[in-house]
Amino acid sequence: MFALRLVGAVVIPIAAFYTLWVTFDFLRDSEANRVIVVGVAVVVGVGGVFFLYWAMNRAVELLPERYREGVRPWIFVGPAMVLLSVFLVYPVINTILISFKDAQSQSFVGLDNFKFVFTDESMLRAIRNTLGWMILVPVAAVTTGLAFATLADRLRRGEAVAKSIIFLPMAISFAGASITWRLIYSFRPAGFGSNIGLLNGIMLGLGQNPVDWLSQHPWNNLYLMVIMVWMQTGFAMVVLSAAIKSIPDEIIEAARIDGASEWQVFRRIIVPSILPTIVVVATYMVINSLKVFDIVFVMGNAELNQTEVIAERMIRWFFIGQDYGKGAAIAVVLFIVVIPVMVWNVRRFREEEMIR
Amino acid sequence: MRRLRLLSLLSIVLLIGGACKAKENEGGATGGPKEANTGKVNVLAAVEPEEADALQGIADQTITGVDYTVEFEAAGNFEQDVQVRGQGGTLDVILLPQPGSLPGLVTSAHAVSLEDMGYDIGELEATFGKPFMDLGLVDGKHYGIPTNINLKSMIWYPKDDFDKAGYKVPTTWDELMALSDQIVADGSTPWCVGFQSEGSTGWPATDWMEDIMLRTAGPDTYDQWYKHEIPFDDPSVVNAGKMFGDVMFHPGYVLGGAENTPGLAFGDAPLPMFDNPPKCWLHRQASFINAFFPKDAKAGVDYDWFPFPSMTTEGGPLFGGEVAMVFRNSPEVKDFLDRFMGTDFQCAMAGITAASRISPNVNVGSDCYANQILADSAEVLKEGLKAGTARFDASDLMPAAVGSGSFWTGMVKYMKEGPSSLDGILKDIDSSWPS
Amino acid sequence: MSLAQAGDVEEAAEPVVAASQGRGVGEVRKGGWFVLLTIVAVCVLWLIPALGVLVTSFRNGDLVNTSGWWTAFAHPFQAGEWTVENYRSALDAGGLGNSFLNSLAVTIPSTAYAFSWMDFRGRYLLFVTVVGLLVVPLQMALIPILKLYVNGATLFDYVVFPQLHLNGTFLAVWLAHTGFGLPLAVYLLRNYIGSLPSSIIESAKIDGADHFTIFWRLIVPLSVPALAAFAIFQFLWVWNDLLVAYVFLGGERSVQVLTLNLANLVGSRGENWQLLTSAAFISMALPLIVFFSLQKYFVRGLTAGAVKG
Structure with missing residues (x-):
């Protein structure tokens, strides 16, 4: 009986995997009708994954009782871990390895690449600028997003429209966003026709000379951050809004009946209830600001304007400079910079576990 | 228990099915060497x-x-x-x-x-x-097999106005400079220059530099230059940089002044040539620039071009x-x-x-x-x-860290910081050359 | 199982419902105008850049390059000021319909898969890894994964990752997007689920529900707002991505996705950039529809019953 159960526990998941595999195989081969392929992919993909979880859960049920609780978490976590290791962990290891090799990954050069990272003038500036991005962008985006979500929650009508407007920039592809901001920052010196950037239009309207905004160090860093805030506030707003909606009405109403002012409601009830979500959103924003490169990349020569950031240097060295060693070493710096954020999150996670 | 048996049976069938399917695939994959005709x-x-x-x-x-x-x-x-x-x-x-x-x-x-x-x-x-x-x-x-080329040493001018003003197409550098002085004396501005190109800002400036280098130091030195057989701050390069600066920093030569060139989009730069009367008369840029000209401008009527003139030695075109x-x-x-x-x-x-x-x-x-x-x-x-004597664009031949990096940046920095910055900038470019 | 509970709560919540109805009537309470003004002000600020794009997308190329977009408002009825030519060019440009379909083909399964792989019970080693992985730059992952797809991987002669011939197929893109989207999914949803009152889960357990049932019957329905939020982000991310799709599908016209098609419109030297303004609006349409249609899931009071437990 025990043996049979054990066999079942092994065979069923394998069977589930194989069913998925066979259909995946079909999806891979078939290029015929895209609509049908998509349909099948969604049904089989989602249904198949559900089936996989279900089958594995059944399999665990077949195990002797004392093993069950030990194995069960792994069937929920396992598949995701496999995907994560293929798509993210493996590339990370690969990057770390390359960072100790030369430009063409032919031989090991020890710490040379890291020496470059921490001595090169432009790299040091990039690290400084990135720290600025990591602090200012999340603060601005989360504050605006939180304020907006709180206020919009109190609108009787038009909440969806108001939120869509803040969300709008998220729907613009990056190529679109760069054009959008060209229409704001664009600069032409006197004599080269009228300025097509809004800011210089305003300057001229005020009787001032047009300004090459993106070369005004150090302010140009702020001008670039504005773009990021514009694009990302929608994320903070949507997630925080969902969290605010999950605060039970009765608590807020009770506070109001007790005579709490709106500000007190916000300070004492809303913020504490959604604090974990604020942390999540802030973390995500910090990480996104850490990874930002395309805004800097498109908006002028970063080295000339001194607007370099870490991720932009990474792309430049890795893909344009063709120096895989330096590019990878810069990427490793990214991993290092994120460690404090991870520690902070884990600490919070532990506290949360303790409360529960 | 019956259900369990059924499931096991089902899984065995699937296993076998899957195995067969997998084998089929292997057959397809190992159908020939990597160099087979894939169609x-x-x-x-x-x-x-x-x-x-x-x-x-x-x-x-x-x-x-x-x-x-x-x-x-x-x-x-x-x-x-x-x-x-x-x-x-x-x-x-x-x-x-x-x-x-x-x-x-x-x-x-x-x-x-x-x-x-x-x-x-x-x-x-x-x-x-x-x-x-x-x-x-x-x-x-x-x-590498060369498949197509394009000419970079071109100077564009607004033909109809140019002829009306009585200007002649120059064939030597001195004539070109004399023409520039003439235009200034006539109360206008000779050159339109813009080096901004988003993340690649600076490349049009390196083209200028290369055109001058090729015609002052000669093709052989030019080859040594892009191969880094001579340092980037070699006297011949310094000389070319100075001559480039002589045009850019000359009072009244460049519309908007040299310090504005790094911020002006290279595609916007030639537009004042088409104003009436033209706000500038000369624009050095490669052959593709006419895609940026106003849609109604006609080649041979509203604009035309002449080759970048010869300088001190035989060299060119770029x-x-x-x-x-x-x-x-x-x-x-x-x-x-x-x-x-x-x-x-x-x-x-x-x-x-x-x-x-x-x-x-x-x-x-x-x-x-x-x-x-x-x-x-x-x-x-x-x-x-x-x-x-023709030579390929040197910045495209240099290692990317220089040719698509420090050379671009250095040349626009020169425009911003003025003539005295040249030596330091060339030294910086030299030290950025990968070992 | 939790039906009895829900009933209890409803009863208890009745006075509160009355109170909130009262709020609805007395709309402009103290600060009401402040709320409205702030919201309008922020919206205007956010709209200005987008407005520039919208206006530009309807102007002709020469005008776009010679006068500011705001000047269009000065003489809005002047002949030759407005045109739909940009839209026509953008739509004509090489099989936009096909790339729209391709975008859908990439987006829908990628979103769906990311959903189904979500993990809700991560412990903290996994959690640390996930937070850390959020920072992995996509660009660093592309080359190793493409190599995996094309060649498979072996370690000491053992096949660690089989040669799947995935490259150039939609499946390759779906899997990659699922992998790249997972950290955010896990991170967002773990946080949300972590904030659900543990009392509901405990009482369900007492009622005899197993993990699987709790997950599907309790946790998933309660997480709807968070799921909707994540669905939007995953959809957007995949929709606006051109890198992953390009790398794993290749640039062949028959499989090009919308954003790639549109990004290429500008031209390598940027001479047709006004075309991109119309393209930006075309590609924005669908994400906005998705956002609107998922709005109804961001509703108040889904967990209303939960407090009492």
């Missing part, structure tokens, strides 16, 4: 989609009756796309505009040499010239271009390359208006070209190549 050749180029469409059209017409299809792909982000797909192994042929990055690709992306493809290098050298073939030379093997690199050694790729280099394809390619492509193939006649501007520039280039 498809992809060609990745740093061009606009219209241009890729035009090339595709030519391919569809001229490459017929073969057992493969050709697909031209326009890369929006060429450097990155080539690195990623080259290393991933999903490229067949690329048209590389910066031969400086060729050696790197040979190592990282395992390019196939022309020798291994079975080409006779001597024959290719007879068609394209040895200096041009040598651009693709890595460790004694050749990796040109850019593309070399084809191969990543898969298979019969259909070779067949495609043969046809691509052939006169039919090259002549048809010269007829694309949007592309401003000049064929490096000597057998392509001037009647192939889409318009007079292209035909004329082909003539200038052919003479330069014949004389052995």
Whole structure:
């Protein structure tokens, strides 16, 4: 009986995997009708994954009782871990390895690449600028997003429209966003026709000379951050809004009946209830600001304007400079910079576990 | 228990089914060596989609009756796309505009040499010239076939107003400077200059520098310069930099002043030439710039061009271009390359208006070209190549850290910081050269 | 199982419902105008850049380059000021319909898969890894994964990752997007689920429900707002991505996705950039529809019953 159960526990998941595999195989081969392929992919993909979880859960049920609780978490976590290791962990290891090799990954050069990272003038500036991005962008985006979500929650009508407007920039592809901001920052010196950037239009309207905004160090860093805030506030707003909606009405109403002012409601009830979500959103924003490169990349020569950031240097060295060693070493710096954020999150996670 | 048995049975059936299926696949995968004819050749180029469409059209017409299809792909982000797909192994042929990055690709992306493809290098050298073939030379093997070139040493001017004002097309540097002084004396501004090009800001400035370098230090020194056989702050380079600065910083020469050139988009720069009366009269830029001119401006009437004039030594013209690199050694790729280099394809390619492509193939006649501007520039280039004084854009030949990095940045910094900054900037560029 | 509970709560909540109805009537309470003004002000600020794009997308190329977009308002009825030419060019450009379909083909399964792989019970080693992985730059992952797809991987002659011939198939893109989207999914949803009162889960357990049932019957329905939020982000991310799709599908016209097609419109030297303004609006349409249609899931009071437990 025990043996049979054990066999079942092994065979069923394998069977589930194989069913998925066979259909995946079909999806891979078939290029015929895209609509049908998509349909099948969604049904089989989602249904198949559900089936996989279900089958594995059944399999665990077949195990002797004392093993069950030990194995069960792994069937929920396992598949995701496999995907994560293929798509993210493996590339990370690969990057770390390359960072100790030369430009063409032919031989090991020890710490040379890291020496470059921490001595090169432009790299040091990039690290400084990135720290600025990591602090200012999340603060601005989360504050605006939180304020907006709180206020919009109190609108009787038009909440969806108001939120869509803040969300709008998220729907613009990056190529679109760069054009959008060209229409704001664009600069032409006197004599080269009228300025097509809004800011210089305003300057001229005020009787001032047009300004090459993106070369005004150090302010140009702020001008670039504005773009990021514009694009990302929608994320903070949507997630925080969902969290605010999950605060039970009765608590807020009770506070109001007790005579709490709106500000007190916000300070004492809303913020504490959604604090974990604020942390999540802030973390995500910090990480996104850490990874930002395309805004800097498109908006002028970063080295000339001194607007370099870490991720932009990474792309430049890795893909344009063709120096895989330096590019990878810069990427490793990214991993290092994120460690404090991870520690902070884990600490919070532990506290949360303790409360529960 | 019955359900369990049923499930086990089902799984065994599936297992067997899966195994069979897997075997089938293996059979398909190991059907032949890597070099088998896959029936498809992809060609990745740093061009606009219209241009890729035009090339595709030519391919569809001229490459017929073969057992493969050709697909031209326009890369929006060429450097990155080539690195990623080259290393991933999903490229067949690329048209590389910066031969400086060729050696790197040979190592990282395992390019196939022309020798291994079975080409006779001597024959290719007879068609394209040895200096041009040598651009693709890595460790004694050749990796690049020149497929198209474009002229960079062009100075554009508003023809009708220019003639009306009684100005003459200059043929020497001194005449050009005299013309500039004349324009200033007439109360106008001679030059329109803009170096901004988003993340690549600075490249038009390096073209200026190269044109002057080639005509003051001569082709031989120019070669030593891009190979870093002389330092970047060699007296010959300093001299060229000074002459460049003499034009840019000369009071009244540049519309808006030199310090504004790094912020002005290179595509916007020529526009004041088309004002009435023109706000500037001269604009140095490569052949593709007329795509940015106002839509109603007519070539030969509203604007025309003359070659960058000679200076102290024989040198020029300066040109850019593309070399084809191969990543898969298979019969259909070779067949495609043969046809691509052939006169039919090259002549048809010269007829694309949007592309401003000049064929490096000597057998392509001037009647192939889409318009007079292209035909004329082909003539200038052919003479330069014949004389052995024409040179490829140096920044495209230098390692990317310099050619697409410190050289660009250094030249625009020079514009911002003025004549006294030149020595320091050239020294910085020299120290940025990868060891 | 939790039906009895829900009933209890409803009863208890009745006075509160009355109170909130009262709020609805007395709309402009103290600060009401402040709320409205702030919201309008922020919206205007956010709209200005987008407005620039919208206006530009309807102007002709020469005008775009020679006068500021705001000047169009000065003489809105002047002949030759407005045109739909940009839209026509953008739509004509090489099989936009096909790339739209391709975008859908990439987006829908990628979103769906990311959903189904979500993990809700991560412990903290996994959690640390996930937070850390959020920072992995996509560009660093492309080359190794493309190599995996094309060649498979072996370690000491053992096949660690089989040669799947995935490259150039939609499946390759779906899997990659799923992998790249997972950290955010896990991170967002773990946080949300972590904030659900543990009392509901405990009482369900007492009622005899197993993990699987709790997950599907309790946790998933309660997480709807968070799921909707994540669905939007995953959809957007995949929709606006051109890198992953390009790398794994290749640039062949038959499989090009919308954003790639549109990004290529500008031209390598940027001479047709006004075309991109119309293209930006075309590609924005669908994400906005998705956002609107998922709005109804961001509703108040889904967990209303939960407090009492």
